[in-house]
Amino acid sequence: MALIMAVTCVLVISWIAMEVSYDSLIEYNVNVNSLNRLKAYYAARAGVDLSLLRIKTYQQAQSQFGKQLGGNSEMLDQIWKFPFAWPVPVPDGLNAVDKDQIASSLKESIMDASYVVTIEDEGSKIDLGDLVSPSKVLQESTRRRILEIFQSKIKDDQEFQRKYGNYRFEELVNAITDWQSKIRSSANGGDKRAFYSDYPDNFPPNRAFRTIQEVRMVPGMNEDFYELLEPAITIYGMKAINPNEASKEVLKSLDPEITDEIADEIIKRRGDPNLGGPFKNKEDFWGFITGRGARLGEKTEETPLVFDKVTNFRIKSTGEYAGVSREIVAVVMDLQSVANTVKGYVDKEKQQQQQPGATPTPTPNNPQNPAQSQSAPLPKGPPRIVYWGER
Template sequence: MTRRRGDERGIALLVTLLVLVLVVALAHEVFRIGAQSAQTGAYGRDSIRCILLAEAGTGAARIALRQDARDNRYDTLDEFWSRAALPITLGDGEVRVTIEDEERKIDLNRLMLPNGNAPDDRRLAVFQRLLDTLGIDRAVADAVVDWLDNDDDPRVGGAESPYYLGLPKPYQAKNDLFDTVGELLLVRGVTGEVFEKLLPFVTVSSSGVVNLNTAPKEVLMSLSAGTDLAEGGAIDAKTADEIIEYRKDHPFTAASQIGNVSPFLGDLYTKTLFKTLVGVRSTYFHVRSSGDVGGTVRTIDAIGIRVGNEIQWRFWRIE
């Protein structure tokens, strides 16, 4: 009951924040919109209003995440910001905001060691296990590493610039970090179908530590790959389900508490480097805020970093 009341208070807070942020945004924009209205049609005016609504949504999300940082030392799927978004009516428009932490995913940019000369073998093993779980050829992992590394020597299943320059629309291998997840579509072997399979489980903007409270089953099943635990096997589907079931009523306030789920997981945490891959707090958040006025929709897609109690936008795009 306490959690439900907290959710209701959180939703009420979000609505209040949306209204307050929108009022401030309108105060700044009303004269600009008025000046432009003579030159724009109805669609143009509605588009501007949609963007204002979307900006109000991102502003409210920013404030809500700041408040969450003050109130909680860990992040879970039970917090109001992580619930499915319902449209909120403001005047004759609607705004819908979704917030998703990026620490529930595997960070592709962390597959390389900091110098960019070689892959981090443990993190690469985790990604390869994810590919296995999703039914994707492991050659994709080699191609991703070649896209990231700073040399021109292709791995067994990978590709460097000579391959990409031979395509009908040629381009160079990046040999650098991904700026967006969408860049994956440039990598050899990543078809549209493969991309859609990977999209819920990979990121290019995170702390590199997977949040045990928010990670989906497929990611949890990947995390034991590359560990040096002699016995006990890997985190299989059954064990991942046990973690998910346990955290529903007992959210992890410290990563070491995963040992409460089973002795195997306790050994995995205490006896291997598994502990370096997991945590209970999220730092990077993907915010999508859509404003809808009379069927015209504009969306702001943003990545925010929570530093202390502040949110800094790392990526911002209007769609």
């Protein structure tokens, strides 16, 4: 009996020791992972903070030297365009002394996590909010470009044409407009609430989209349509397209005659100084396209374009430590510049209405445009963040 009791006690003690050891190990791993995630998160935050400084520096440089540089102001874009990573990558061409100095500086740093951060132009996309803009030019231009994305896909993709060749995309664009419009009637006819009979009581929301993902909830929208639109649309646009920064999808939406080949040539030209470099103005841009044999439409000249600066940015920073990564996405927006641009469109259209027969052709950020003749003072403090996402 004594032997049995002794063996039993040893087993019980061993089991308790194993449980305590296991729980301690689990707790230790959980805490270590939490610490790693925290370090990775603040590494990503460091990338965002550095990006905000770069954007602010670019805005100050553009405000002070943009007009002096004239057509060469694109040199300032490298302030925000150039990707950055920590630790700083060491180029292969450096000599041993420079490599040792960089290695010594990195060793002295107290930051043991790493991050990679990029800054992209967010404003040169199709802004869905322009569908309900007070400017008729912005409304019509935005509607035309969204429809052109679908029409271009139908022409280029036989499978898409087979599935959606007879689909009325005008009604889908109207549904996107209805979501944001405060008018009770639908652009497709009737009361727009009838299209939301399967939705909760607070639909349609009659407000602007808060996130791009909300577009999925628009009646008539499916994943094929959303995946096609998502790279080219935004809710943080600068009310004009910058052809020197716009993606291939956005470039093709400017006019039906801009094919894949022409869009590729545009991207190649704007990135190569030997081929002409960035486009200087509308005449330079449209002239380049017509020189490739394109026959531009009648409404093309009304498309709002801008060439001299970028105001809205998307920051993507990824921090990593011990195999754990965290990502932060932030959108920076110059609200004052956007408001001034819209005001310039509206004022221009009012002038056109007082002159019957005239065609509204607003020229945003043109020195001859009264709304843009005097540059507004640069706001104090860091750039305005309008979106912040973490994962």
